[in-house]
Amino acid sequence: MTTATEQFAEQLSATTLLRFATAGSVDDGKSTLVGRLLHDSKSVLTDQLEAVEHASRTRGKDAPDLALLTDGLRAEREQGITIDVAYRYFATGRRRFILADTPGHVQYTRNMVTGASTAELAVVLVDARNGVVEQTRRHAAVAALLRVPHVVLAVNKMDLVDYAEPVFASIATEFIAYAESLGVPEVTAIPISALVGDNVVEPSAHMDWYGGPTVLEHLETVPVSHDLADCPARLPVQYVIRPQSAEHPDYRGYAGQIASGVLRVGDAVTVLPSGRTSTVEAIDALGQGVSVAWAPQSVTVRLSDDIDVSRGDLIAPTASAPDVTRDVEATVCHVADRPLTVGQRVLLKHTTRTVKAIVKDIPSRLTLADLSQHPEPGELVANDIGRVVVRTAEPLALDAYADSRRTGSFLLIDPADGTTLTAGMAGTAFAENAQHAAEAAAGAPDDEGWDF
Structure with missing residues (x-):
């Protein structure tokens, strides 16, 4: 018979969702990369592709402009830049993805904070012709600031520099040194051409000197962080449930989404900021009683003591309560x-x-x-x-x-x-x-x- 801990480990090992964000300077080809990922991974619906093809012909282009798959605002299409954070959901046979395509213009750097705040990986694009620029450093700093555990340096437009390995090597060396100075734990550098499709989904035939993964291969295989489960348990109280029923006249539950960690029946907990202590008497999830719950599940916790708890309070293990x-x-x-x-x-x-x-x-x-x-x-x-x-x-x-x-x-x-x-x-x-x-x-x- 499997224990609750073993069931919890199995649940984590089955996780296949990766949240990632893209960032780069204006005209680095970020939206084209996202469009290429969606197109080549067969994640674009027929009507979406037809709409892009029509819009591309209207703009006088012979081939579909894949950047239009993400640049949905009229102002974005008119100016040829990304303004708002565009979220896209797609999947392959190995993993599901939530992608946040963030703006590249310095005016919209703040939008990257929104897009990367929940990301476990950031793809930072660099134009191979321009190298590392101020906006590249800004995006690396934001990724470090937000503690994004994995960063991919995608050196784009390699086709415009004749797929030269020294160009890629120089940019990768400079960026990795800068990222390390910020405390970024891991950087993976990949030479690509989003327009042509080199090393995005399929390996490039033009860069036999590169033996690493394509962008999609890396996204499919990078370890997904489980920091929410590794952290001490935290349950911000969103709602106090007091149903008026003859079956449960004294029911008092504290509902919310577990922000991190694991809660178990019998845990000694402290309610903050009041500092009052109690014990987890029961945990209800989806209307059923459970003995253990973990982030990011939404649950209702019942305590063994009748203490004052309201919205905004935080329930945490007594042994690891925050200051x-x-x-x-x-x-x-x-x-x-x-x-x-x-x-x-x-x-x-x-x-x-x-x-x-x-x-x-x-x-x-x-x-x-x-x-x-x-x-x-x-x-x-x-x-x-x-x-x-x-x-x-x-x-x-x-x-x-x-x-x-x-x-x-x-x-x-x-x-x-x-x-x-x-x-x-x-x-x-x-x-x-x-x-x-x-x-x-x-x-x-x-x-x-x-x-x-």
Whole structure:
């Protein structure tokens, strides 16, 4: 008879889903690569291909422009650039994929944060004629910031440099050295031509000097990270269930999606931020009682003690509960057009909990060209990456982002209109050589209702 642990291991080994994002500078051929992947892996419906062929003929092209498979907005087609994050779902015989095609223009770097925030692999494209440029470094920095475990360097348009191995080798050496300085754990470099199809799905006949995998082969075989299961258990409470029925008059369950780890009946747990302790009495999943549940399952947990638990609370094992704090130090990427300034009043959303907060300090802003820090910039503008210190009105149970991408991340929101301002990663997100230079937090002006 298999144990719950063995069943859990079998469930993980059967996982075949890979979330990945693409990134690259404007005109590096990113959308063409995505289109080629979809087309050559037989993941394009007939009507979709017909629509692309018609649009291509309208634009005076002899062959189908595969980039149109992802550039769906009218403004994107007119300008020939990707603006919004385009999600595509496809599958091969070996794995299922969720692909986020992110914009390449510097103006839309913030969109890459959205696309790569849940990715387990990032494909960074480089034009073989241009090599590593500032936007390439920016995308590598974002991938490192978001702790994407696998990075693929796709050196595109090799057909335009006569498939020269020295060109590929020089670009790969430069990029890998830069990525390593950021703390990126793994880089796989692949020479391709997305337009022609070299090394995208099928091996290239023009680059016999390359003996590695094609892009699709690597996507199908790269180990899928199971960090959600390896982390300590975290259950952000989304809803308190109190059904009014004669069958279960005293039922009280705490529902939510397990953000990480494994919960078992009998586990000693702590409810944060209150610090009250109890024991998991029962776990309900899909209306059935189970003895064990794991991320990312949605479950209802019942506790053995009648304690105060509400939406926004976090249920965690007592032995590995996160720290509770009102002072949040984080690396952030600013995504709004309006700047983030010292003293600004914001809302901080962490998992299912939203609290008032004040930006107490912005110690530094990252210069991506050389990873240096610009101290005390005073504000962050759209696409800036920097350090912030935030003081919250109520305590939060935060993990370090390096330990958990789910419970170590948060959003800063404008309380006036609900606009998302900043995506934050709690704790230290970069390697030591890219850490901020200034740590001291300065005070912010007091104001009634916001004096924390």
